[in-house]
Amino acid sequence: MNKIGVLLADDHNLIRAGLRLVVESQPDLTVVGEAENGREAVTMAQALKPDVVVMDIGMPSLNGIEATRQIRDAVPGAQIVMLSMHSDEGYVLRALKAGAKAYLLKDSAEADLARAIRAAAAGKSFFSPAVGKVLLEDYMRKLQRSGLEDSYELLTPREREILQLVAEGNSSKEIADLLNLSVYTVETHRARVMQKLNLRGVPELILYAVRKGIVS
């Protein structure tokens, strides 16, 4: 079995060294390169065609979010694991919109990195448990203070099922196969979920799912 090739992008040597140790300690993972900033990460991704890029957000020259967008455009096969200090939804949502599959907090990187890399390589979502917790807290507080109802209650069991599958990174076709439904039906359910939850686009849907603890 082929090892998953990983490109590490972080502007701090110490962090990169730590990450490399974690990655190299896994038998199925290997580090194919290290980049010191976003611009370098884009160039190296184009040259090395890694399976996964572990990307720090705060980097000089070109930050991780922008670098992610460019890599997703130039090297569609490379999935991105975003590495950040922030569990704020502004970061999570923007990372998702840029095309990242996984979002890891640096605090827990060492524990979750291998799982995140594997999930991303398989095209699945992965989030640090702490991220979901923070997002949920924000969400619940908002609901409580504004006196609004949790729109999740409005979803039917089937819609919740599809919400989870979409959030996990499955395409409509995969979901249709999995649930034994037609692609058209899956698309209809998906549209209804988006409408009920007042969401625009898959990134917001994933964010919502992370917040509710549906995916992690």
Next chain:
Amino acid sequence: MDATPNPDPASSTLRWVLLSVSATLLALLLMSGVLATSILDRMHAQQQAVTHALAARTQMLSGLLLSVQNYNQAVGQFVAQEKADRDEAARQRLDRLTVEIASDLKHYPNDRDPIETAFLDGMEGLFAQQRTLYISVLEAKPDERRRQAQGLISDRTSPLQKQMLGWSEKLRAWNGERLQQADDALTTDFGRLQGGLSRVLTIGFGSGLILVLGSMAYIVRLERQTRGRYVLLARSQHELQQLSSRLVDAQETERRNISRELHDEIGQSLGALLVDIGRLTNALGGDRPEVKAQLDNMKSVAERTVQEVRNIALLLRPSMLDDLGLVAALEWQGREVSRRSEMEVAVESENVPDDLPDEYRICIYRLVQEALNNAVRHSGSRTAKVTVGQSAKGIAVRVSDGGRGFDSRRARGLGILGMEERVKRLGGTFTVESEPGGGAAIVAELPLPPTNGNHS
């Protein structure tokens, strides 16, 4: 700038000089006015007295002459008449006229001078002579009388009469002369008065001129001083503004440096430490529980420290501003405030340019930060709203709450002054809309930066 208690001693001296000159001038004018009035009064009284005396003398003199003439006529008639039975009546008439003449002479004003007295005495003497002559005539018999009379009148009385008339003429002339003298004295007096007044006027005019010149010099000097001070003030104000703007810049730069230092050095070292601890735990923890417990303890301490350092760094310089841009940073700020406080913050943004220069981003960010902090601390509101968008003038930022508000014309804390300062630095306008009980809103409008070039 050194603040001297007496900025210009020379000007204060000049002030005193001007004051005393004007006081002297005023006193001079007042004195000369009083003097002139009193002199004029005296002259007027003098003139009136002279006129009065002259009128009395003239009247008396004409009365005397009339009486003498009457007397002479009466004598003539008496002499000419032939009947003796009328003698008594004519004699009585003559006696009456004699008394009249004597009283006229006596009634001549008493304030007569020696010359006048000599004239009057002379006249009295002449009349006495005339009378003696007449009396001798009167004693005679009518026919003898007629004979004597002709000679008497032509030889003796006529010259006497003429002499008397001459004397009275002389007296009249003398009186006229006296009037002339009095007039001359008056004219001299008036001339003196005129001279005195013109002297006073000359002095007054001179000192007035000095006063005017001095005042002008004083005013010019004051004007120059004022202008100088104004320029100085404007310059120092400008310098102050520059200084405070530089202060803000320096503060931001310093914050950013410290934040980066914290994040890059301490944060990353701690991060690396955490990774190492994790690996150690994996390697050793399984076999030795006491080592694992210690490593876990180390890990939690390191994690807490990382969190602390991160919070401090974020407070100093929100990395979202660099990583995600202004809107994301404001949304993050809103959520942070919502998490920390009882106030729920909603952030709305529309058409905010992505390539705003850093000073604009940091200005708006700090503005919102300060306004939200104020709202949390003072408003008592449960909600706040941040709106950022494009307006006619550029970028408009509005932070409002539904709290208890304040009197925006009076209460202006350092926070608000700081916000205003930041906005003004970028040429924007800043307003506070609030009244007690009506919530509060701060509104800032920043003109768009001149060129949207290569700003990071």
